[in-house]
Amino acid sequence: MTAQQMKAIIVNQPGGPEELSLTTLPIPTCHDDEVLVRVQAAGVNSPDLMQRKGLYPPPPNTSPLLGLEIAGEVVSAPSSSPFKVGDSICALTNGGGYAQYCAVPVTQCLLWPEGFTAYEAAALPETFFTVWTNLFEIGKLKAGETVLIHGGSGGIGTAAIQIAKNFGATIYTTVGSQEKGEFCKKLGATDFINYHDEDFVQRIQELTHQQGVNIILDIMAAAYLNKNIDSLSEDGRLVIISFQGGIKANDVNLAKIVTKRVTVCGSTLRPRSTDFKGHIAKELQQHVWPLLAQRKISPSIYKIFPFEEVRQAHELMESGEHNGKIILDLSHL
Secondary structure (H helix, E strand, O other): OOOOEEEEEEEOOOOOHHHEEEEEEEOOOOOOOEEEEEEEEEEEOHHHHHHHOOOOOOOOOOOOOOOOEEEEEEEEOOOOOOOOOOOEEEEEOOOOOOEOEEEEEHHHEEEOOOOOOHHHHHOOHHHHHHHHHHHHHHOOOOOOOEEEEEOOOOHHHHHHHHHHHHOOOEEEEEEOOHHHHHHHHHHOOOEEEEOOOOOHHHHHHHHOOOOOEEEEEEOOHHHHHHHHHHHEEEEEEEEEOOOOOOOOOOOOOHHHHHHOOOEEEEOOOOOOOHHHHHHHHHHHHHHOHHHHHOOOOOOOEEEEEEHHHHHHHHHHHHHOOOOOEEEEEOOOO
16 A cells, blocks of 8 residues: 555445445545545444445535544645644544545534544544434424434434433433333433334323424334324424335325424435535534533444454444444554
8 A cells, every 4th residue: 555545445336234345545635625634433324324235325526435424633734724734633524434534624524522532533423413403403402392312222312312411301212122221311311112012102192291292303204204293292393314214104194294283304414515514513513512521421332343344333233233333443554
């Protein structure tokens, strides 16, 4: 490997984790508004798995490599950048995080919270940008409201529980086991519902005294649409961020949406503009980074894999057995 090359993970063809391979590629060239980061750690996220399967192509003019969040050291920066060479930053990338070097727009970078390791910093960007966008920018979460978070023990869920708790919400979550539920309660959830054993609609009505919750952060989409509407309060907001239960819902009772004045919306972060992502970065810097520095919120890391074991990391992610984030370690490369 020459000084102009780097190790990176590529997808040989759409498919399973076996299609991931370690290879050598040229170090990316930065645009005028980008910093070049020597990656020390990268987060593994659901969009990575979808892209690997060929179901989530990268937006035009972005890196074709997997990886939407990184932590590392700035090795080059434009003169206008607030970051300088040697700074430790984490970043929401537009792709390319599964590599030794990654070019990222300046506005999508943040300094590590004080006292954080590279692994902890890498667990923040994709997850926390997503949660803030959907709970606060779209969901308009206010103190005193009730929130149902589906899949509370995953990366998004663990961040959402902690942030919502610190901003004064009451949080309920669905999980697949008693162990995962207890884990979520330790993070700040008021109660949990094991979807294998209970009907979450009935349980939410019991927990909220038949009022329903104000906001639902949903990863299931079609499979849960009717149940989510039934679980919402009047003027409730359903925010869909993933399609693990399909994209086409059947037999939706539209009358309930109208009579309860329910808002059904959704978002995906990756195609959004650099300006929008920069706005979210500023919001996080102001409202969430101090909580992280004070350890009132902490990323939940389940397992750290050496970069060469990316296939095993994806297998674990797909198994659903993890609680919290899965991280790739590049510090030894």
